[in-house]
Amino acid sequence: AQSVTQLGSHVSVSEGALVLLRCNYSSSVPPYLFWYVQYPNQGLQLLLKYTTGATLVKGINGFEAEFKKSETSFHLTKPSAHMSDAAEYFCAVSGPYQAGTALIFGKGTTLSVSS
Amino acid sequence: KAGVTQTPRYLIKTRGQQVTLSCSPISGHRSVSWYQQTPGQGLQFLFEYFSETQRNKGNFPGRFSGRQFSNSRSEMNVSTLELGDSALYLCASSPGQGPNEKLFFGSGTQLSVL
Numbered sequence: 001a002q003s004v005t006q007l008g009s010h011v012s013v014s015e016g017a018l019v020l021l022r023c024n025y026s027s028s029v030p031p032y033l034f035w036y037v038q039y040p041n042q043g044l045q046l047l048l049k050y051t052t053g054a055t056l057v058k059g060i061n062g063f064e065a066e067f068k069k070s071e072t073s074f075h076l077t078k079p080s081a082h083m084s085d086a087a088e089y090f091c092a093v094s095g096p097y098q099a100g101t102a103l104i105f106g107k108g109t110t111l112s113v114s115s
Numbered sequence: 116k117a118g119v120t121q122t123p124r125y126l127i128k129t130r131g132q133q134v135t136l137s138c139s140p141i142s143g144h145r146s147v148s149w150y151q152q153t154p155g156q157g158l159q160f161l162f163e164y165f166s167e168t169q170r171n172k173g174n175f176p177g178r179f180s181g182r183q184f185s186n187s188r189s190e191m192n193v194s195t196l197e198l199g200d201s202a203l204y205l206c207a208s209s210p211g212q213g214p215n216e217k218l219f220f221g222s223g224t225q226l227s228v229l
Contacts, residue, residue, distance in 0.1 A: 032214050032215045036218075036220075041222065042222055043119070043205055043207075043220030043221050043222045043223055044205070044207075044218070044220040045220070046217045046218065049215065049217065051215040090158065092158075094214035094215070095160060095171070095214070097170075097171045097214075099170065099171075099212060099213070099214070100146075100148075100163050100165075100170045100171045100212055100214065101146055101148055101163060101207075101209050101212060101213070101214065101216045101218060102148060102160045102163055102171050102173070102214075103158075103160065103218070104160070105150075105157055105158035105159075106157070107157045108157060108158075
């Protein structure tokens, strides 16, 4: 069965510091993996996704993630945090259905950025 | 292009009532899915429609239902509301129905059940 675990419900960094948000997944089939971001009072926006091919995926706003099959991980990083990065981040894996867009989401990690 | 539009933005109902939420996808998108977001359970998949057909359904009771119209607009209905149904309901659309699709989310409908 598909599942996602995000380690740390809340991460705090200083502006300019490295951002590291952790995500581990479980999937019975080769997974498609996603990171979405949610700003207050808004819907979710796709940051990046892994489908096949290159394991280092670059996304919007300077974020990237690396798919590590041996570790079943898909951690999100950004070299230098900006105040505007403060938001809630969700890791997701494609659902257990043979077709369709359904996603299984992690519980989310709230990122705080201080000046 | 206009984004995914959900109406209403806020809704207050009492236990036992029913409610209908509406979602207009991005023009040209044929897949619409619904998610429930709560502080305790997080984001949970409700159901997905493609070309007016329900493709998949999450693990929710039969009180939760939905449909999609020929113009791809979708509605979800919750009957006999319970306090635990209080949540943010998010609609998402995508052009296709593959598992690697990028989902475009609306801002959601915040439902409060009193």
